Structure formats: C-alpha cells, structure tokens
Amino acid sequence: MTTNTIAVGPLSAQPGTKVTGLVPVDVGTTTLEVPVAIVHGARPGPRVAVTGGIHGAEYVSIAALREVVFSLDPSAVTGSLVAVLTASPAAFAARSIYVNPLDGLNLNRQFPGDPNGSPTQRLAHWLATEVIEGSDAFVDMHCGDMNEALDSFVGILDTGNPSVDARSRELAEAYGLRHLLISKTTGTTLAVAGAHGIPGVLGEVGGQGLWPKDDVALHAAGFRRVLRAAGLIEDAPAEPGHRTELLPDEAWMRATTTGYWHPAVGVGDRIEAGMEVGEVQDAFGNVLERPSAPMAGVVIFLVSSLAMNAGDPLLALAG
Numbered sequence: 001m002t003t004n005t006i007a008v009g010p011l012s013a014q015p016g017t018k019v020t021g022l023v024p025v026d027v028g029t030t031t032l033e034v035p036v037a038i039v040h041g042a043r044p045g046p047r048v049a050v051t052g053g054i055h056g057a058e059y060v061s062i063a064a065l066r067e068v069v070f071s072l073d074p075s076a077v078t079g080s081l082v083a084v085l086t087a088s089p090a091a092f093a094a095r096s097i098y099v100n101p102l103d104g105l106n107l108n109r110q111f112p113g114d115p116n117g118s119p120t121q122r123l124a125h126w127l128a129t130e131v132i133e134g135s136d137a138f139v140d141m142h143c144g145d146m147n148e149a150l151d152s153f154v155g156i157l158d159t160g161n162p163s164v165d166a167r168s169r170e171l172a173e174a175y176g177l178r179h180l181l182i183s184k185t186t187g188t189t190l191a192v193a194g195a196h197g198i199p200g201v202l203g204e205v206g207g208q209g210l211w212p213k214d215d216v217a218l219h220a221a222g223f224r225r226v227l228r229a230a231g232l233i234e235d236a237p238a239e240p241g242h243r244t245e246l247l248p249d250e251a252w253m254r255a256t257t258t259g260y261w262h263p264a265v266g267v268g269d270r271i272e273a274g275m276e277v278g279e280v281q282d283a284f285g286n287v288l289e290r291p292s293a294p295m296a297g298v299v300i301f302l303v304s305s306l307a308m309n310a311g312d313p314l315l316a317l318a319g
C-alpha cells in the first residue's frame with residue numbers, strides 16, 4: 001500500500017480510481033454492511049466526506065448522493081470524496097422514520113457515538129472516526145422524513161471558530177438552497193465535524209418518502225456545487241437565481257396530545273408569532289389542542305401524517 005492510498009475498512013483506493021463496496025461495521029448485535037464509495041482523484045487535494053441516509057427513509061438525499069457518486073470520474077477529481085451511500089442500512093431496509101430499528105435511537109442524536117454502546121451508538125462512532133474525522137470538509141445529505149414535508153434549506157453550526165464557520169458558510173451558500181439555518185441540535189454529524197475543526201454543511205431537500213426527479217436534481221446540483229466550492233471538481237450546475245436567506249433562530253413545535261393532526265399552514269409559509277398552526281383532534285373530531293407559533297418565521301418542515309403522538313414534532317419554524 002502506498003501512503004497516498006485512501007482506505008475505509010477493507011476498501012482502499014489508489015489515486016485516479018473509484019472503489020466501491022460494502023464495509024462491515026460490527027454494531028454489537030449484528031454486523032451491518034454499509035455501502036461506501038471512495039473517489040480518489042488523479043491529483044492530490046482536499047478530502048471531502050459525505051453521508052446520505054443517516055435517516056433511512058430520506059430518499060431524495062440518498063438518491064441524489066447515488067447519482068453524483070455514480071457519475072464522478074476520478075480522472076476529473078482533485079483530492080478525494082469518501083461517500084457513505086446509505087449510512088443506516090437497517091433503517092433503510094425497514095423504511096424506518098427517525099430511528100434505527102436495531103435499538104430505536106435517532107442516529108443523528110447519538111454522535112460522537114460509543115464503540116461499546118448500543119448499535120446506533122456504535123454506528124455513530126464508526127462514522128465519526130472512520131469517515132468524518134479524517135476529512136477536510138463534510139457534507140450530510142438529508143431531506144424531510146417519510147412523514148415530513150419540507151422547504152429546502154442548508155444547516156451549519158456556530159462552532160465559535162471564525163475560519164471554520166466562514167468556510168462552512170461558503171459551502172452552505174454553494175448549495176444554493178432557499179434558506180440557511182444555524183443548527184442548535186446536539187449529537188449530530190455536524191457536531192463531530194465542528195469539534196474537529198472541519199467545515200460542515202447539512203443539506204435538506206424534499207421529503208414524505210418520495211424522490212421526484214426535480215427534488216433529486218436540486219439536491220444533486222447543490223452537492224455538486226459544494227464539491228466545486230471544496231475544490232474537488234471544476235464543473236457544476238449554474239447557481240440558482242435566488243440567494244440563500246439566513247434564518248438564524250428556529251423553534252420546533254411539538255404535540256402535547258395524541259390524535260389526528262390537521263395542519264393549517266404549509267411548508268414555506270411565513271407566519272406571525274401567536275398564529276394557530278393547526279389542531280390535534282381526538283378520534284371523534286373534538287379539538288385536543290390548537291398550538292400557536294412561538295415566534296414569527298418560515299415553516300421549514302411540517303409533519304404531514306394524520307397520525308400524531310404527544311411529544312412528536314408538529315413543525316419547525318425558522319426566522
């Protein structure tokens with residue numbers, strides 16, 4: 001093996017090659033086979049890591065990542081891309097919403113993970129140490145889950161390191177999506193990247209278990225522009241005609257009752273503080289709650305299933 005080989009588990013890629021394969025990841029109760037692609041460019045340069053399918057039913061992100069990785073020609077790449085094509089294979093197979101069925105945990109709340117923990121914690125540890133930490137830039141591709149409609153956005157962290165944060169912002173703007181949010185969520189892939197001084201961006205397009213061509217194309221084009229901004233490729237689709245709007249504050253609204261969710265707003269709507277966003281009814285049409293917006297903002301995602309459980313998200317606002 002030469003020193004400039006890039007390896008993930010048993011996969012290793014020489015410069016100028018693309019290598020794909022299933023990488024075994026022992027998560028304690030079973031061994032997952034995680035599909036990974038290494039695109040090792042012909043010229044040395046930055047190493048970018050990307051994950052798709054951290055949430056297994058977010059199909060636009062998985063489909064877009066597959067499309068871009070399958071099309072990349074290593075002879076036209078500077079640096080390298082390490083792509084985890086479906087990061088939570090058991091969740092993908094089970095068409096699972098939010099959580100990994102192996103232990104019921106949300107993978108994107110378990111980082112940096114634990115090599116001796118539950119299956120999701122072990123998977124998080126593997127992704128953190130084998131994929132994210134060795135990179136110069138990191139992209140995490142998501143979309144609304146099977147029960148969520150979503151207005152496209154990118155998310156970055158405020159790590160407190162101005163040069164890292166400025167670089168994350170550049171990559172996020174290259175994505176060309178509608179909104180930019182500053183993520184406050186802990187236990188995420190972005191938190192791992194941030195803790196290691198790695199610029200990171202989360203991209204979100206589409207949802208509801210669908211993967212229409214237009215959404216996949218939008219997500220794929222954004223990711224290609226990020227790869228161009230990171231220095232890996234020279235050609236990428238033109239920037240969209242709109243600028244990315246920074247929405248620095250966000251609020252997640254959660255149900256306090258279990259029943260039937262009737263939203264009164266749609267994704268992308270701009271609503272005022274105090275406005276009623278819908279109602280949860282019981283089985284007989286009686287209103288259990290009519291939650292109102294805690295802040296003015298844009299409806300970033302909206303749970304679109306009729307079934308609602310106390311404690312589940314109803315929607316998120318950003319503004």
Ligand SMILES: [Zn+2]
Nearest residue numbers: 055058142143
């Ligand atoms: Zn997600």
